[in-house]
Amino acid sequence: MARRGPGGWVTLALIAGVLSAPVVVFAAVFGVSFGWWSRFFALHQLTWGLAPWLFGLGTLCAVALLWRARRGGLWRILAAVLAVAVVAVGAWLFHSSTRPYSSVDVATRSVSTNPSDPPPFSTRLMATRSATGGASEQTLEDLACPGVASIPRQVLAEEATAALQRAGFTPLPSSLFRVEGTHTGLWFQIQHDATIRIRPGRTDVRVAVRETLVPDDQACRLLALIVAELQPRS
Incomplete structure (x- = not known):
């Protein structure tokens, strides 16, 4: 099995950074469904607390992958396209699916x-x-x-x-x-x-x-x- 060069590991690390926020949000959602943690923890700590920072990290990783794609190579181009798609779709889903839930406790109505x-x-x-x-x-x-x-x-x-x-x-x-x-x-x-x-x-x-x-x-x-x-x- 061929060894992966340093550049390949860097690409994988950047892709992991791009995927980190969606993974945390989905883990928060399914954790509530399976009773792993409370809804408060899933919303306040994971979704509203951690995920926005990871989305920022993912955006930086996507920019880095686009920059690396300038040097050519099908693998880097595909990775860059995947990163941009994940960040765009993830940001849209985050806004449309979790934004309706307030990050602060307010009076029930x-x-x-x-x-x-x-x-x-x-x-x-x-x-x-x-x-x-x-x-x-x-x-x-x-x-x-x-x-x-x-x-x-x-x-x-x-x-x-x-x-x-x-x-x-x-x-x-x-x-x-x-x-x-x-x-x-x-x-x-x-x-x-x-x-x-x-x-x-x-x-x-x-x-x-x-x-x-x-x-x-x-x-x-x-x-x-x-x-x-x-x-x-x-």
Whole structure:
């Protein structure tokens, strides 16, 4: 087996530097999924604390690989192209997938189609939220989401359950006039709870994140998705 020259080892080291940030972020995500560490540690220490520095290191390594590619050689050119692609795609994924999660603990809030009279969560669901670190009903601050309105009709409980399932929620034990479910996100297993209140002539929806690490617009996206799924199907 041929020995690798010093230049080859330098190239491998630079590639490792480029890959270090994506590896740390994915390790943080899957570590939460498998229970290796807490969500707080994955977000604050690994993703927001360590990964940005490693992205900076990766950018410098990518620049170094581009500089070395000037000397020619297919291996160096491919390494430089790979490095630039990894840095570009990794930065985009980091921004789009982890930016919605605040790096600072803030007050938990929820969103609703009727923020002045939001549908209350059931006692059973509030007990589950409390047992898993979720905020109490009294501390939730309901906001409206732009372009999302109540359903101007009384939907069937079966319709509401099916809408939650299509929106990616796991339905919970519900009643005739209140249907609930929980959504667990792929990134960091962030959970959102939803409740649908069914009344004659009006159906309202509420979504609340369970953590004090609050997504900027994740709850609104989920609320809009549920409302869209509740619309009559042609």
